[in-house]
Amino acid sequence: AVAAPAGPVRASLRPLVELSAERVLVADEVAAAKWGTDSPIDDPAREREVLDAVARQAEELGADPVATARIFRDQIEASKVVQRGLYRRWAADPAQAPTDRPDLGRIRLEINRINGELVRAIADSAALREAPSCGGRLTAGAAAVVHGRRLDTLHTVALGRSLPSVCERAER
Numbered sequence: 001a002v003a004a005p006a007g008p009v010r011a012s013l014r015p016l017v018e019l020s021a022e023r024v025l026v027a028d029e030v031a032a033a034k035w036g037t038d039s040p041i042d043d044p045a046r047e048r049e050v051l052d053a054v055a056r057q058a059e060e061l062g063a064d065p066v067a068t069a070r071i072f073r074d075q076i077e078a079s080k081v082v083q084r085g086l087y088r089r090w091a092a093d094p095a096q097a098p099t100d101r102p103d104l105g106r107i108r109l110e111i112n113r114i115n116g117e118l119v120r121a122i123a124d125s126a127a128l129r130e131a132p133s134c135g136g137r138l139t140a141g142a143a144a145v146v147h148g149r150r151l152d153t154l155h156t157v158a159l160g161r162s163l164p165s166v167c168e169r170a171e172r
């Protein structure tokens with residue numbers, strides 16, 4: 001009998017894609033927290049904080065801080081795709097706008113938790129992310145998560161926006 005292959009073939013991009021979906025879904029709460037306040041959708045200071053934190057966490061895991069930060073830049077853009085999409089929807093139809101305002105500080109703690117798990121998933125998928133099969137696996141994983149979580153169009157588009165750097169080689 002042939003032993004089951006170890007390493008990249010057994011690894012999965014699924015945790016990375018699931019956590020990316022969690023991140024685009026929590027963007028709904030971010031938008032609700034900011035709507036009707038002075039807090040802008042784009043918050044460069046918070047983005048810098050996130051990027052610094054995840055690069056540091058990657059280093060602590062012995063993973064690639066540059067690749068990690070690159071992936072997170074897309075994660076951040078994806079969050080803003082959701083926030084802008086919801087703002088457009090709520091501006092066009094105020095009846096759909098949120099009536100209560102969650103606390104942005106509390107939501108960011110939840111995002112920090114997702115970020116930490118995502119750093120780990122990125123580190124765990126290092127070999128797979130460099131493999132020629134990465135793109136196909138990523139597409140299949142994203143399709144499965146879109147279906148499994150019943151993502152609507154906005155969140156499907158945002159999930160797509162969160163993932164383009166995943167299979168990029170380090171040299172690029």
Ligand SMILES: C=C(O[C@@H]1C=C(C(=O)O)C=C[C@H]1O)C(=O)O
Pocket residue numbers: 030041042043044046047050075076077079080108111
């Ligand atoms: C999610 C937020 O909105 C934007 C997206 C961020 C992210 O995805 O981490 C960070 C800052 C903002 O530019 C937020 O303000 O916390």
